[in-house]
Amino acid sequence: MAERLLDVKDLSTHFFTHAGVVRAVNGVSFSLARGETLGIVGESGSGKTVAALSVMRLVPDPPGKIVAGEITLKGRDLLALKEEEMRHVRGNDIAMIFQDPMTSLNPVFKIGDQIAETIQVHQGKSKREAWQMATALLAKVGIPDAERRVNEYPFEYSGGMRQRAMIAMAISCNPDILIADEPTTALDVTIQAQIMDVIREMQAQYQSGVIMITHDLGVVAQMADRVMVMYGGRTIEYGPVDEVYYNPHQPYTWGLLGSLPRLDESKKQRLTPIKGQPPNLLLLPPGCPFSGRCPYEREVCRGAFPETEIVGPEHGVNCWIPLDERLEIRANLPRFAARVA
Amino acid sequence: MGDAVSAPSAPGSQASASLPAGDVPQTKPLGLWADSWRRLKRNKVAIIGLVIISIFLVIGAAEVVATDVVHVNLAPYNPNAVNYKLTPHGLGSPPSLAHPFGTDYLGRDIFSRTLVATRISLLIGIIAVAIALTIGLALGPVSGYYGGAIDSVIMRLADIFFAYPYILFVLLIMTVLGPGFRNVFIAIGILSWATYARLVRGTVLSIKTMEYIEAARAQGASDLRIIFRHVLPNSMAPVYVAIAMGIGGAIVTEAALSFLGIGIQPPNASWGSMISDYLSYFFAGRWWMELFPSVALVLTVFGFISFGNGLRDATDPKLKE
Numbered sequence: 001m002a003e004r005l006l007d008v009k010d011l012s013t014h015f016f017t018h019a020g021v022v023r024a025v026n027g028v029s030f031s032l033a034r035g036e037t038l039g040i041v042g043e044s045g046s047g048k049t050v051a052a053l054s055v056m057r058l059v060p061d062p063p064g065k066i067v068a069g070e071i072t073l074k075g076r077d078l079l080a081l082k083e084e085e086m087r088h089v090r091g092n093d094i095a096m097i098f099q100d101p102m103t104s105l106n107p108v109f110k111i112g113d114q115i116a117e118t119i120q121v122h123q124g125k126s127k128r129e130a131w132q133m134a135t136a137l138l139a140k141v142g143i144p145d146a147e148r149r150v151n152e153y154p155f156e157y158s159g160g161m162r163q164r165a166m167i168a169m170a171i172s173c174n175p176d177i178l179i180a181d182e183p184t185t186a187l188d189v190t191i192q193a194q195i196m197d198v199i200r201e202m203q204a205q206y207q208s209g210v211i212m213i214t215h216d217l218g219v220v221a222q223m224a225d226r227v228m229v230m231y232g233g234r235t236i237e238y239g240p241v242d243e244v245y246y247n248p249h250q251p252y253t254w255g256l257l258g259s260l261p262r263l264d265e266s267k268k269q270r271l272t273p274i275k276g277q278p279p280n281l282l283l284l285p286p287g288c289p290f291s292g293r294c295p296y297e298r299e300v301c302r303g304a305f306p307e308t309e310i311v312g313p314e315h316g317v318n319c320w321i322p323l324d325e326r327l328e329i330r331a332n333l334p335r336f337a338a339r340v341a
Numbered sequence: 342m343g344d345a346v347s348a349p350s351a352p353g354s355q356a357s358a359s360l361p362a363g364d365v366p367q368t369k370p371l372g373l374w375a376d377s378w379r380r381l382k383r384n385k386v387a388i389i390g391l392v393i394i395s396i397f398l399v400i401g402a403a404e405v406v407a408t409d410v411v412h413v414n415l416a417p418y419n420p421n422a423v424n425y426k427l428t429p430h431g432l433g434s435p436p437s438l439a440h441p442f443g444t445d446y447l448g449r450d451i452f453s454r455t456l457v458a459t460r461i462s463l464l465i466g467i468i469a470v471a472i473a474l475t476i477g478l479a480l481g482p483v484s485g486y487y488g489g490a491i492d493s494v495i496m497r498l499a500d501i502f503f504a505y506p507y508i509l510f511v512l513l514i515m516t517v518l519g520p521g522f523r524n525v526f527i528a529i530g531i532l533s534w535a536t537y538a539r540l541v542r543g544t545v546l547s548i549k550t551m552e553y554i555e556a557a558r559a560q561g562a563s564d565l566r567i568i569f570r571h572v573l574p575n576s577m578a579p580v581y582v583a584i585a586m587g588i589g590g591a592i593v594t595e596a597a598l599s600f601l602g603i604g605i606q607p608p609n610a611s612w613g614s615m616i617s618d619y620l621s622y623f624f625a626g627r628w629w630m631e632l633f634p635s636v637a638l639v640l641t642v643f644g645f646i647s648f649g650n651g652l653r654d655a656t657d658p659k660l661k662e
Contacts, residue, residue: 056559058555058558058559087561087562087563088561089561090558090559090560090561091559091560091561091562092561095559095560096556096559098552098555098556098559099552100552103551103552103553104552104553104555104556105553105556106553106556106557106571106575107553107575108574108575109574117560117562117570118560118561121560121561121562121566122561166556169556169560170560
């Protein structure tokens with residue numbers, strides 16, 4: 001097995017606001033190995049971004065606080081590091097690609113300045129060297145005419161080019177871990193594929209571990225090795241992508257997959273939306289966060305959050321419905337009937 | 342510079358403003374400042390202001406070099422030399438070829454005095470604003486960026502400075518420090534920091550929530566680096582305007598102080614002290630003594646303020662066409 005890069009155990013991050021405690025992340029665990037891609041999926045407000053920000057210790061404090069858990073990067077306890085030491089981890093060991101490339105670049109600096117700055121800060125290179133590296137990085141992520149483009153300002157770049165520049169910035173110090181927070185949400189579909197290709201190429205070249213945060217199940221299927229489904233600040237199902245997609249166990253995962261259009265289905269089929277709204281993180285139900293929306297909900301679901309049950313190779317699920325009953329329900333869902341049979 | 346790939350003889354790289362919007366010019370793209378300058382150029386009042394400022398700045402700079410560095414007198418006459426032959430009945434003499442601005446009640450050449458006073462007014466304007474800016478730009482961003490208790494302390498301090506009537510506060514400080522050239526700009530400087538601090542704090546508050554600030558943090562930038570390299574440059578546009586306005590304001594304040602007799606001490610001339618000094622002669626019909634320093638003062642202040650206004654419009658990204 002490849003080198004373990006990151007281990008997150010029972011991470012809980014809460015926001016202490018005037019309105020009350022927002023429990024954004026509640027006891028989430030995951031790990032990442034070198035060269036591996038972990039997809040974190042979930043709808044807005046499911047805690048996936050906060051989980052990633054917690055890893056970088058970038059949760060705004062106040063009001064946010066990591067209240068419990070362990071984050072270990074190559075054996076180093078990140079939560080014990082001083083802010084000063086943490087700064088050297090950011091950008092150097094863990095880098096992040098943000099959602100909206102239109103606003104993630106500083107408008108008053110040239111693209112080259114922004115990439116070179118990171119290199120100067122972390123690697124102590126001279127300005128000239130850093131700029132040369134920046135130009136090379138831009139060329140590497142597929143910016144044409146990088147010699148000239150490195151001298152331009154963000155407003156002169158298109159959305160796709162800015163995201164490429166963001167990627168160049170993120171990989172500039174050869175980080176072990178690359179966190180991509182919905183890197184393609186703000187881009188055209190055609191550009192999305194290109195950006196994904198760039199991320200994949202960079203990952204192959206630098207052997208980084210990638211955490212891909214998205215609500216696009218297609219992106220996960222294409223990019224990730226393993227996937228983690230989050231809901232209401234909890235992991236409710238995780239496992240290798242094929243396992244989770246072809247053998248999903250959680251009613252929420254069924255709902256997610258059921259609300260996707262399929263290309264391999266010949267007859268017309270209606271999409272099945274998940275009824276209701278995601279839970280208010282201020283008023284999370286004490287039990288399974290999906291209770292209240294789950295069509296198969298029972299008394300026990302509202303009481304406590306279920307333990308993780310191993311249902312396949314590295315495939316875990318948190319659900320109170322007994323396994324045989326679960327499989328039976330799934331077999332009767334039109335969406336999965338064909339595949340399970 | 343160092344641009345390996347320059348477009349083959351782009352049609353008038355200077356006049357890119359006239360290119361139709363749909364056209365993608367292969368010229369070197371305009372930077373932030375080039376772009377602002379392009380828009381500033383179209384604003385006639387601002388350009389008039391800039392010309393006026395430039396003229397006075399050149400005169401002021403020449404005077405500074407002459408007085409403080411090489412110790413020569415640039416003015417045609419010694420500005421403080423009394424000549425009773427030139428002041429019949431102690432009422433000065435009107436403008437003539439030898440004395441284009443006339444002479445005052447002591448026979449001193451008004452032109453020379455107005456010229457020399459340029460140095461004092463501009464020095465006070467610039468140094469006072471520089472002092473205020475240094476304090477303001479150190480405290481304002483820190484206040485806005487960290488928020489919380491630090492913010493409260495700094496902003497309440499600023500409130501105190503705002504709460505006192507300005508001139509009264511300057512008078513108070515001047516009384517403590519004593520009258521004189523140096524103390525005028527110290528007093529004005531420490532009293533006007535709050536304007537800049539508050540201004541910058543406001544923009545920092547909005548800039549710090551931008552995603553590129555979070556991106557910078559994710560790249561491992563320190564707080565200081567984020568504040569002064571990423572946040573501050575994005576918050577400066579209103580500050581440049583305030584600087585231009587502030588210099589004009591400081592010059593007026595100096596004039597007011599000198600008018601009240603605690604600014605520049607006689608026989609040295611500043612525009613304010615001249616206006617104060619000659620006021621009674623103005624009512625006696627000896628208009629030239631009062632007119633020329635007043636015109637110099639009004640022109641300079643007008644120049645700074647109209648340039649400041651134009652600069653605000655030119656650097657405001659929301660007004661981009």
